[in-house]
Amino acid sequence: MTHHTKYDDGIPGDLRAVARALDRLASEDRAALSAQAADRLASALRLSAVHAGLDAEGRAARTHAPAGLEPRVYEHSRPALGTPSEPPAMLARLPSVTTHRRVRVMAWAGRVAAAFVLLAGGALAWVALRPAPIPLGAGAPTAAVGEAPPAASDLVFAMLASLDAGVNARELDSLLIEADSLFDTLSATPPAGLPAEILTVQ
Amino acid sequence: MNHASHQSDDDLSRELEAAAGGDEAAWRLIVDRYARRVFALARSRVRRPDLAEEITQSVFFTVASKLGTGSAGGYTEQGRFEAWLFRVAVNRIRDEVRRARRHAAATDPEALDQREIESVQRGAAGPAGPSADGASDLDALRRAMGRLSEADREVVELRHHAGMSFAQMAEILDEPLGTLLARHHRALRKLKDMMTRSMPDGAFQ
Numbered sequence: 001m002t003h004h005t006k007y008d009d010g011i012p013g014d015l016r017a018v019a020r021a022l023d024r025l026a027s028e029d030r031a032a033l034s035a036q037a038a039d040r041l042a043s044a045l046r047l048s049a050v051h052a053g054l055d056a057e058g059r060a061a062r063t064h065a066p067a068g069l070e071p072r073v074y075e076h077s078r079p080a081l082g083t084p085s086e087p088p089a090m091l092a093r094l095p096s097v098t099t100h101r102r103v104r105v106m107a108w109a110g111r112v113a114a115a116f117v118l119l120a121g122g123a124l125a126w127v128a129l130r131p132a133p134i135p136l137g138a139g140a141p142t143a144a145v146g147e148a149p150p151a152a153s154d155l156v157f158a159m160l161a162s163l164d165a166g167v168n169a170r171e172l173d174s175l176l177i178e179a180d181s182l183f184d185t186l187s188a189t190p191p192a193g194l195p196a197e198i199l200t201v202q
Numbered sequence: 203m204n205h206a207s208h209q210s211d212d213d214l215s216r217e218l219e220a221a222a223g224g225d226e227a228a229w230r231l232i233v234d235r236y237a238r239r240v241f242a243l244a245r246s247r248v249r250r251p252d253l254a255e256e257i258t259q260s261v262f263f264t265v266a267s268k269l270g271t272g273s274a275g276g277y278t279e280q281g282r283f284e285a286w287l288f289r290v291a292v293n294r295i296r297d298e299v300r301r302a303r304r305h306a307a308a309t310d311p312e313a314l315d316q317r318e319i320e321s322v323q324r325g326a327a328g329p330a331g332p333s334a335d336g337a338s339d340l341d342a343l344r345r346a347m348g349r350l351s352e353a354d355r356e357v358v359e360l361r362h363h364a365g366m367s368f369a370q371m372a373e374i375l376d377e378p379l380g381t382l383l384a385r386h387h388r389a390l391r392k393l394k395d396m397m398t399r400s401m402p403d404g405a406f407q
Contacts (some may be wrong), residue, residue: 006247010383011387011390012387014388014394014395015387015391016358017394018343018390018394018397019362019390020391021339021340021392021397022343022345022358022361022362022390023362024340024361025246025340025343025344025362026242026246026362026365027401029241029242029363030238030239030241030242030243030341030363031238031248032241032242032245033237033242033253033255034242035237037255038230038233038234038237039230040356041233041237041258041262042229042230043226043229044263045221045233045262045263045265045266046221046224046225046226046229046230046233047224048263048266048267091392125404190213198320
């Protein structure tokens with residue numbers, strides 16, 4: 001099976017023998033491929049073409065995002081889509097803070113803030129509603145520096161303090177009654193420590 | 203003779219389409235038309251028939267994987283199948299030669315060729331004796347091709363073993379047509395000189 005090139009005319013005459021020898025060499029090399037080898041190659045190529053077609057179809061299917069999947073998410077997860085063993089939820093590999101988690105954090109923050117508001121309000125109400133302490137009246141006897149405290153009883157001081165604080169009329173009446181009874185008692189009972197002769201002299 | 207010259211582009215397109223669909227008859231036609239040319243190109247370079255057959259299979263499997271897939275890097279028939287096929291073959295052969303040089307210098311075809319050619323130059327007094335018949339002429343020519351530069355040898359092999367036109371070679375090698383014509387002429391001249399020195403009886407005169 002010898003072949004000759006079409007461009008022999010373009011080859012100088014002194015080189016044509018070399019060109020023909022090269023053609024003979026090429027024919028020998030071509031004939032070295034057996035017919036069986038060519039048949040095997042054709043059969044294998046048919047299978048290879050079928051597999052290549054299937055692979056191409058698979059690639060084409062993977063290049064289109066599935067319906068309902070956001071294109072950005074799909075592009076982000078495309079490399080992982082090639083591994084079918086992983087669950088679909090893990091393929092996207094989106095940022096780990098989800099909306100649900102953010103809402104939960106905000107709910108707890110609201111609860112803590114509401115607790116602070118309630119505590120503050122309760123404290124204010126307690127302070128506002130607490131009864132004011134009874135101030136000492138201006139007319140109450142006070143002890144000067146270096147002097148002994150007044151010898152009157154606590155009841156007198158309490159009465160005078162109540163008068164200065166502006167108690168109502170009913171309380172004033174009851175206090176006056178108590179004062180009358182007090183003075184009656186004082187006048188009927190001689191002071192302790194005084195000799196009875198002195199009292200009786202009058 | 204260009205084996206595909208009689209084949210119209212329409213016929214080739216139909217065959218390629220059928221082959222891409224898995225039609226074994228179409229693949230047989232394509233293999234019959236091109237496989238021997240690819241095999242001859244590989245065998246001329248690597249010298250070992252088994253390795254040349256392996257390279258041929260590899261080239262056609264690449265073709266089968268790219269044919270009609272429509273993907274990036276795939277081939278879509280535009281009337282340049284032959285040039286594309288032999289570009290794949292040239293690249294595959296270059297890879298094989300590079301790998302052989304890197305990993306097995308002792309079995310490097312170029313190195314073997316060099317030793318054989320030196321033997322030829324010492325008087326061509328091998329077991330077959332001086333070139334008295336066609337077979338030893340071809341053996342001497344094969345050894346002489348081993349002394350060509352890589353670029354010259356590639357042009358000669360594409361022209362004679364693969365049966366490519368110079369226009370197709372210009373497309374495959376990405377070289378100007380005039381450069382390839384000049385390189386081919388120079389390569390033939392070198393071969394003639396080497397054969398003349400190795401064959402004192404003037405077989406190539």
